[in-house]
Amino acid sequence: MRSFTLQNFVTLATDPVYGTIALRTLGIAALVTVTDATIAFPIAYYMARVAGGRTRALLLMAVLLPLWSSYLVRVYAWRAILSPGGLFDWAFGLVGLPNLSPGFSDVSMWIVFSYLWLPYMILPIFAGLERIPNSLISASEDLGAAPFTTFRRVILPLAFPAVVAGSIFTFSLTLGDYITPKYIGNSQFLGNVIYDSQGVAGNIPFAAAFAVVPVVIMAIYLLAARRLGAFDAL
């Protein structure tokens, strides 16, 4: 009875449904990563280079608490916000655009994933920015660079590996998730296919074959991240 087969991988590669799901997952994971980097950078910058010791410790705690508080509860909170008659419907109604409220859709998944993984992006960028020696910034200013030039030519390149380090989390966590797509969105993710194959369908070999997809994607991603110096920034 025990034999090996590549049939599951053939199904994976030839059935267009799975290609669409993989691309959707990757697309949203990429979008979430960019969004989180954009939101996280000013926060991390403020914490690392502007705030004083006490404020910094307080803000750091404020970033850590959501990170450690229940993932499920945070998804549930968003379900309450996005559901009909919830905070979003109310807010969009208030500004006279009730039809723009995202409801349960790919847009809401993008918002919720960005929310869930934001602390994972803030922390590495914070650590990266904190490590930049003040002397480098003084040197840039002494050489006549305007604040924005210093930011663009000195701070940003030095902080970039940290952003890549944060993106490892935002990217990999989105790839493996199946609860958020199920309760916040209305379309399938890689994680849902894996989960449903092993649970509902009882097809563990197919689930395992599909689980190889995120593992391979993450392996490639990690190799690329290492080249960009992200591992030293972790």
Place this chain on the structure above:
Amino acid sequence: MTGRWALRIATLLGFAFLYIPIGVIVLYAFNAQRVQAWPIQSFSTEWFSAALDNESVRGALLLSLEVGAGATLVALVLGSLAAFAVQRYRFFGRETVSFALVLPIALPGIVTGMALNSSINATGIGFTTLTIIIGHATFCIVVVYNNVIARLRRSSRTIEEASMDLGADAWQTFRHVTLPVIRSALIAGGLLAFALSFDEIIVTTFTAGTEQTLPIWILSNLARPNQRPIVNVVAVALIVLSAAPVYLASRLSGSTGVGGSRT
């Protein structure tokens, strides 16, 4: 100075984004109406007592506490032993051991969960509280390990040698010298392990069989409108019960990198 103000506003908005959803769910827990709509019309605390009276909620809470305590205990023993081995000795496969310990927290939960599920099926031990504890221990070990190994790196071995030179035996040295050095790291690691275990959902769904921890209870009642008031209360309890240990742990360890989280 417009740049600095823009930075302040962006930071403020970022934190608002992080905390508004949590605030919304806390407010909903005090919502007097059964129907969940925004804005909330009137407030009440009746759902808190309703949740306490709910037998399935109580059972789930007890199981979660039991699993949290069990997984923390396993993590404290195995995590600190591993930290001592990796930090104090050079042996074949040392790097691999340290990598293998950290891996479960880096892998997507669904992969860990499926692997555990298949393994438990293969051994035929059945899905019980014990299998949930084993599942949670896989990723709880790493937070204890990280905390203890960080402490060991910063502390010097010479005080132990001094203790031995002064005639203390191995047990006395451990009891009076080593343990006080690592005590707060152990407590911090243990608190974090408990917080991780207490609200873990993904690995739990693969290892729990028919048993319900608090997160599983929420998940199975998530889409039931008539249970919503009680789910809100349980959600708030979960926030408080997992945030408190993290807050304590970070005060104890005095470090910011609490060793990674998982979802």
